[in-house]
Amino acid sequence: MVFVQVILAVGIVLIVMIVLSTIWSLHSKRPIFKFAQKYQVFDKFHPIFGNLLELKDFTIQWKPKRKLMSKNFRPITLNSFTPVFYKNSKLLVEEFGDMKNEDIFDVCIGYTLRAFIETMGHKNHHFQPGETSKIAKCIDLGQRIAGDNIVKYTSGYLLFFWIWTDIMDLIKLIKSVMAFKTLLRQIFGEREKEIRENSPTSNILLDSLIQADRKVYTKYAAYTDFVTFAFAAVDTSGNTLAFLLTLLGMHPDIQDKVYKEILEEIGLDRAIEVQDLPKLKYVERVIFETLRLFPIAPVIGRYTTKDVICGTQTIPKGVNIMISILDVHRNERYWTDPLKFDPDRFLPEEIAKRPSSYYIPFSTGPRNCIGKTYALLSLKVVVATVVRHYRMSSNYKSVEEMDLRSLFTMRTTHNLDCQLTPR
Numbered sequence: 001m002v003f004v005q006v007i008l009a010v011g012i013v014l015i016v017m018i019v020l021s022t023i024w025s026l027h028s029k030r031p032i033f034k035f036a037q038k039y040q041v042f043d044k045f046h047p048i049f050g051n052l053l054e055l056k057d058f059t060i061q062w063k064p065k066r067k068l069m070s071k072n073f074r075p076i077t078l079n080s081f082t083p084v085f086y087k088n089s090k091l092l093v094e095e096f097g098d099m100k101n102e103d104i105f106d107v108c109i110g111y112t113l114r115a116f117i118e119t120m121g122h123k124n125h126h127f128q129p130g131e132t133s134k135i136a137k138c139i140d141l142g143q144r145i146a147g148d149n150i151v152k153y154t155s156g157y158l159l160f161f162w163i164w165t166d167i168m169d170l171i172k173l174i175k176s177v178m179a180f181k182t183l184l185r186q187i188f189g190e191r192e193k194e195i196r197e198n199s200p201t202s203n204i205l206l207d208s209l210i211q212a213d214r215k216v217y218t219k220y221a222a223y224t225d226f227v228t229f230a231f232a233a234v235d236t237s238g239n240t241l242a243f244l245l246t247l248l249g250m251h252p253d254i255q256d257k258v259y260k261e262i263l264e265e266i267g268l269d270r271a272i273e274v275q276d277l278p279k280l281k282y283v284e285r286v287i288f289e290t291l292r293l294f295p296i297a298p299v300i301g302r303y304t305t306k307d308v309i310c311g312t313q314t315i316p317k318g319v320n321i322m323i324s325i326l327d328v329h330r331n332e333r334y335w336t337d338p339l340k341f342d343p344d345r346f347l348p349e350e351i352a353k354r355p356s357s358y359y360i361p362f363s364t365g366p367r368n369c370i371g372k373t374y375a376l377l378s379l380k381v382v383v384a385t386v387v388r389h390y391r392m393s394s395n396y397k398s399v400e401e402m403d404l405r406s407l408f409t410m411r412t413t414h415n416l417d418c419q420l421t422p423r
């Protein structure tokens, strides 16, 4: 708290915490989201994470880059990933069979990591046994250490004190980030060589980054953005899957409905194909409701580039604003019995009754999540595959029993209580 006061006093960073009960923007035209600039709280992480998400040097470059990458997220490209999601879902089913004391978060992240490398990285990478779990742990450790030290990191004044007290943490943080980056550098380098030698063309993200106009992208920026995408894709979807399976374990009636839908629409044996996915309406509602209760990126931020009038208040130019999606999603004013897991909140007639701004797991506005459709597609395939093979159970009686923590993405402070029994 003292550190926060220091920050405020020197006027470097003003953090405004907006919780929905007081947020005006969500009622009006969401003016805050008109500002494409991300907040500047994390810029001190630059030496460790690199220019992830353009957090440090936000420039006009973001727009052409986003435009360039959007073509890798067109439905035709995303739909072509369905067999890859299915294949990797089957591997996850095998891994669940061998799971002993592992944290379900790490195992689920194994799925999203493999699927990301194969879809966005154009590579069927052979992971050593236990390698994906190790990487998942590294991503989490990096976030945990950075999260524990966020005030120190973000206030450069305390650098000396921080180095002195937390040098071991810093080393662990750098090592954990490097473990992930090393894998991605290898994938990037191998693909670059392949392209140089064979010049194949594709709509895959990595190819677009490698072949991009160097005026928009330097080679280093292309590699960094590949890392950004991997960070943004892997533990968001992986953690969502872990929460979703746990919620199904807590609600056997809902789980039965999911199973019944899969049985009726696809059956139990054949591969899941892209044309099956629109039929999985209940699975979709379960995914949406999971993301309401557990919006995996629970806090997002903006930096005001001019004065913003929100109702009776004015947020001045040059302010960092943190917006708590978790508070929006669990607020009683907007959701009846907000802590109850009820997928039917996402029936079309229920959705029509409320403003879209009450539900923003992928954010909104120009800098919303570019991977939304990819994530939903991947989750649908993996949920359907896992539920075909396993029955989940959990001893939790309420979501409040899950003690949450987060820096960029959210998970629990403890292993999740979710058991999987083969059907």
Ligand code: HEM
Pocket: 053, 066, 228, 229, 232, 233, 234, 236, 237, 240, 291, 295, 296, 297, 300, 301, 361, 362, 363, 364, 366, 367, 368, 369, 370, 371, 372, 374, 375
């Ligand atoms: C359940 C899964 C996911 C959730 C809940 C999620 C959520 C979010 C949120 C809340 C943001 C912040 C937007 C803002 O600040 O307004 C974001 C940004 C982003 N996400 Fe996702 N995400 C998910 C999966 C993915 C996937 C699978 C990818 C890529 C394949 C991805 C790529 C990105 C990128 C690149 C950004 C930055 C966009 C920009 O600044 O232009 N995300 N995501």
